[in-house]
Amino acid sequence: MTTEVEEPRDRQAHSNGYEHDSAWELPELAPVLIIVSVGLLVLGSGVAMAMSLVGQEGVPALFGWSVVISALRWIDPSTSTMLLISAALIWWQYGYWSSSSRGDLPEDAIEVHIARLRRIAKWNMAAFVITIASVVLLIVASILQNTAEGGAPLAVWGESVETICTAVGTILLSLLGVVGLQRILIASRVVHRDVEWTE
Numbered sequence: 749m750t751t752e753v754e755e756p757r758d759r760q761a762h763s764n765g766y767e768h769d770s771a772w773e774l775p776e777l778a779p780v781l782i783i784v785s786v787g788l789l790v791l792g793s794g795v796a797m798a799m800s801l802v803g804q805e806g807v808p809a810l811f812g813w814s815v816v817i818s819a820l821r822w823i824d825p826s827t828s829t830m831l832l833i834s835a836a837l838i839w840w841q842y843g844y845w846s847s848s849s850r851g852d853l854p855e856d857a858i859e860v861h862i863a864r865l866r867r868i869a870k871w872n873m874a875a876f877v878i879t880i881a882s883v884v885l886l887i888v889a890s891i892l893q894n895t896a897e898g899g900a901p902l903a904v905w906g907e908s909v910e911t912i913c914t915a916v917g918t919i920l921l922s923l924l925g926v927v928g929l930q931r932i933l934i935a936s937r938v939v940h941r942d943v944e945w946t947e
Contacts, residue, residue, distance in 0.1 A: 768853055770860040775841050776868065779834035783871050786831060789822040790878065816889040817911075823879065823886055825914065828921035831875055835925040838869050842932050866936050873929045876922045883915045883922070 797819030845861045890908045 768857065770857040772864075773841075773861075775837050776861070776864060779837050779868050779872060782830050782834040783868075783875050786822075786827060786875055786879075789827065790882075793819045793822050814893055817886065817893060820882055820886040820889070823883055823915060823918055825917045825921055828876075828879060828918045828925070831872060831879065832921055832925045834872050835869075835876075835928050838865055838872060839928055839932060841865055842869075842936060846936070862936055866933060869929045869932050869936075873926060873933075876926045876929070879922050880919055880926075883919050887912055887915050 797815055800815050800818070842862070842865050845858050845865070890911050894908055
């Protein structure tokens with residue numbers, strides 16, 4: 749009678765589990781898709797504003813600022829929240845790949861993932877910077893619209909206060925994302941070689 753030696757459970761889990769390599773993984777693709785989606789929102793708003801101004805001559809200040817505000821309607825705390833989720837995924841993936849317990853993986857595969865995450869983090873940082881700059885423009889446009897041509901009634905100012913409060917909330921979420929991404933970029937530059945990622 750022969751007996752079979754049972755393979756240890758941890759070895760079974762490793763042999764039967766998902767094998768990581770240098771290929772793209774879902775937590776890396778998700779931030780890219782979020783950033784692209786926000787980019788499409790910005791692009792669509794910019795195109796809409798340009799089309800609204802085509803053929804217009806002698807545009808009144810009131811109309812001009814209202815067009816700018818309409819073009820910036822994509823600014824919302826939910827947009828910054830999506831970018832913040834993207835930053836959180838980058839943070840999580842960086843923590844995973846930079847962990848000292850990843851000694852069972854090839855060093856070159858880890859470096860590829862770290863370099864890729866650095867690049868995605870820079871894209872995400874750029875999206876946050878564009879959002880913050882757009883929020884500042886939205887606040888200025890809202891104030892100038894209400895002060896143009898003799899000023900706006902109190903009810904209109906009330907809507908502007910709501911817009912400004914929403915804009916401030918968007919800035920706060922964006923700043924949180926900028927701080928987090930900056931920490932990742934600094935840490936990855938210090939601990940790992942800043943290698944160039946290629947397909």
